[in-house]
Amino acid sequence: MNFTTSEENYIKCIYHLQQETGTVNTNSLAAEMHTRPASVTDMLKKLKAKKLLQYERYRGFKLNEAGKKVALEVVRKHRLWEYFLVEVLKFDWDKVHPIAEELEHISSDELVQRLDKFLGNPSFDPHGDPIPDRNGKIPVLNQLNLSEIPVKKTVTVSSVSNQTAQMLEMLKHYKIALGTQLQVNKKFAFDGSLEIKVLKQSPCIISEQVAKNVFVHYEL
Amino acid sequence: MNFTTSEENYIKCIYHLQQETGTVNTNSLAAEMHTRPASVTDMLKKLKAKKLLQYERYRGFKLNEAGKKVALEVVRKHRLWEYFLVEVLKFDWDKVHPIAEELEHISSDELVQRLDKFLGNPSFDPHGDPIPDRNGKIPVLNQLNLSEIPVKKTVTVSSVSNQTAQMLEMLKHYKIALGTQLQVNKKFAFDGSLEIKVLKQSPCIISEQVAKNVFVHYEL
DNA sequence: AATAAAATTTAGACAAATCTAAAAATTTAA
DNA sequence: TTAAATTTTTAGATTTGTCTAAATTTTATT
Numbered sequence: 300m301n302f303t304t305s306e307e308n309y310i311k312c313i314y315h316l317q318q319e320t321g322t323v324n325t326n327s328l329a330a331e332m333h334t335r336p337a338s339v340t341d342m343l344k345k346l347k348a349k350k351l352l353q354y355e356r357y358r359g360f361k362l363n364e365a366g367k368k369v370a371l372e373v374v375r376k377h378r379l380w381e382y383f384l385v386e387v388l389k390f391d392w393d394k395v396h397p398i399a400e401e402l403e404h405i406s407s408d409e410l411v412q413r414l415d416k417f418l419g420n421p422s423f424d425p426h427g428d429p430i431p432d433r434n435g436k437i438p439v440l441n442q443l444n445l446s447e448i449p450v451k452k453t454v455t456v457s458s459v460s461n462q463t464a465q466m467l468e469m470l471k472h473y474k475i476a477l478g479t480q481l482q483v484n485k486k487f488a489f490d491g492s493l494e495i496k497v498l499k500q501s502p503c504i505i506s507e508q509v510a511k512n513v514f515v516h517y518e519l
Numbered sequence: 520m521n522f523t524t525s526e527e528n529y530i531k532c533i534y535h536l537q538q539e540t541g542t543v544n545t546n547s548l549a550a551e552m553h554t555r556p557a558s559v560t561d562m563l564k565k566l567k568a569k570k571l572l573q574y575e576r577y578r579g580f581k582l583n584e585a586g587k588k589v590a591l592e593v594v595r596k597h598r599l600w601e602y603f604l605v606e607v608l609k610f611d612w613d614k615v616h617p618i619a620e621e622l623e624h625i626s627s628d629e630l631v632q633r634l635d636k637f638l639g640n641p642s643f644d645p646h647g648d649p650i651p652d653r654n655g656k657i658p659v660l661n662q663l664n665l666s667e668i669p670v671k672k673t674v675t676v677s678s679v680s681n682q683t684a685q686m687l688e689m690l691k692h693y694k695i696a697l698g699t700q701l702q703v704n705k706k707f708a709f710d711g712s713l714e715i716k717v718l719k720q721s722p723c724i725i726s727e728q729v730a731k732n733v734f735v736h737y738e739l
Numbered sequence: 740a741a742t743a744a745a746a747t748t749t750a751g752a753c754a755a756a757t758c759t760a761a762a763a764a765t766t767t768a769a
Numbered sequence: 770t771t772a773a774a775t776t777t778t779t780a781g782a783t784t785t786g787t788c789t790a791a792a793t794t795t796t797a798t799t
Contacts, residue, residue: 305786325747338787340748345785357747357794388633398627407618413608525756545777558757560778565755577764577777 300349304404307373308332309342310351311403313362314370322359371435372411377403378424378431379414385425385478386418392425392477423516425478427457441517446491446510450483454515461512469509474500481515520569524624527593528552529562530571531623533582534590542579591655597623598644598651599634605645605698606638612645612697643736645698647677665733666711670703674735681732689729694720701735 302310312331316323325343329336347354351366362370380402384395412433415421422438423429429438440457448454456479459470470476474497484502485494491507522530532551536543545563549556563580566572571586582590600622604615632653635641642658643649649658660677668674676699679690690696694717704722705714711727 303785326745334786335788336747337749337789341786384630388630388637390629390633394629398625398630401625401627402622405618405621407621409610409614410604410608410618413610417608523755546775554756555758556777557759557779561756 301406302349302369305342306346306349307369307404309339309346310362310366310370311373311377313352313360314367314374317361322361324359368435371431371437373403375431375433375435376405376411378428379411379418379421381424381426382418382421382430383414386421395425423455423457423478427455427477427516442514443516444511445483445495445513445515446493446507448483448515448517450486452517453480453482454517455480456513457516458514459512460514466509466512470513473497473503473505475513521626522569522589525562526566526569527589527624529559529566530582530586530590531593531597533572533580534587534594537581542581544579588655591651591657593623595651595653595655596625596631598648599631599638599641601644601646602638602641602650603634606641615645643675643677643698645696647675647697647736660736662734662736664731665703665715665735666713666727666730668703668735668737670706672737673700673702674737675700676733677736678734679732680734686729686732690733693717693723693725695733 309328309332312328313323316327316331320327325336325339329339332339343352343354343360346352346366351362351369352360353363354360377399380399381392381395384390384398385392390398415433420432421430423440427440429440431437442457443454445454445456456475456477458477459466473495475481480498482496483493484496487493491510492504493507493510494502494504496502529548529552532548533543536547536551540547545556545559549559552559563572563574566586567574571582571589572580573583574580597619600619601612601615604610604618605612610618635653640652641650643660647660649660651657662677663674665674665676676695676697678697679686693715695701700718702716703713704716707713711730712724713727713730714722714724716722
């Protein structure tokens with residue numbers, strides 16, 4: 300089945316809302332889509348006709364399995380393109396969202412497969428969000444503090460708890476950003492400092508104080 | 520100014536037609552666009568309102584300078600994406616057109632600039648068609664027979680006159696395809712054979728008979 | 740339980756892009 | 770140069786996605 304750009308955008312939006320709330324209502328979807336409740340009702344009828352929704356008049360609604368499958372394909376494309384834009388074309392990670400919003404609607408399945416392969420089948424996008432695989436399986440994010448991970452395990456930076464300018468300056472110096480892949484080479488018991496190896500960089504030492512503020516994840 | 524996908528498709532199509540015939544008429548544009556003459560008239564009104572056309576009722580029409588600029592931007596995007604699909608994602612060159620038809624409408628200028636840079640500012644797409652630069656300048660195609668080009672000049676294969684299965688098998692063996700870049704290392708006067716160096720391949724020898732059927736181009 | 744408030748849907752309209760059928764302008768050709 | 774053929778345009782409809790305003794249903798409150 301084929302879907303319009305508008306349908307795909309609604310489906311994706313419903314998907315994200317129902318992840319948080321289980322069931323979605325017309326007003327919140329309208330707010331999220333920057334449109335009017337009446338427009339939402341119109342689109343819901345179309346999506347119900349295409350059998351993508353559990354939906355009853357005046358009650359809430361959510362995607363059924365078919366709808367979730369479509370949503371995951373769009374999310375997959377969005378995040379793969381974001382990865383491409385940042386890792387290949389060297390965009391700043393905070394500039395890529397609107398472009399990926401357009402690219403995610405390109406329809407070729409083979410394009411997605413080849414892009415995925417070219418990028419090395421990445422599991423997380425530059426914002427740290429998981430990229431569903433071609434079957435719609437979402438890699439589980441196992442978030443840990445950098446000071447706790449085993450040595451030699453390749454992990455991806457997913458969040459930073461201390462977002463002061465001083466901390467960000469430090470992370471920039473170490474070339475650590477959201478999505479950066481790194482390993483811990485050694486842990487020094489004396490002061491809790493770590494020798495880490497950032498992908499494509501030389502190893503360096505960071506203090507326990509820094510490590511405590513960096514959270515990372517890896518696939519199970 | 521912004522343009523819809525539909526407007527861009529009409530503009531591109533008018534551009535290609537007027538390259539051949541100087542001026543374009545409603546019926547031929549309708550045929551080329553797989554649509555009806557009445558639909559063409561409707562769109563022409565819009566394009567005239569946006570001051571992209573020289574157009575008078577019942578007379579022919581053509582793009583003015585502003586219209587040509589838009590056309591060249593779309594052509595540039597189309598051909599850069601085709602290059603990307605073939606050279607980076609390893610699509611067969613005969614499969615990329617419909618995908619590039621979608622990608623060419625992605626609007627970000629920065630995306631095009633970065634893509635162009637990433638690809639190494641290519642001058643010709645995988646079909647041998649010239650890629651306009653960011654100012655709309657089209658590289659001049661200087662087509663010559665492979666047997667006639669100076670040694671050590673990097674050239675791009677643009678056409679093959681003998682398209683028999685035997686010839687294509689041979690070219691495939693040598694890893695020569697449309698768009699392949701190569702140099703002639705030596706010319707042997709004895710039998711007219713050539714030692715050529717295909718980009719990323721080891722040098723090899725081809726007969727004068729093969730060379731006579733391969734046409735190449737390079738920028739002036 | 741009755742009423743007020745909030746959420747949702749219906750009804751009717753509009754813009755973009757398309758279509759068919761018919762009218763108008765232009766070109767061709769007898 | 771007038772009639773026929775061709776080309777182009779207009780008129781009016783259709784589809785998709787959107788909107789506003791009003792009506793309806795559900796939920797909350799007194």
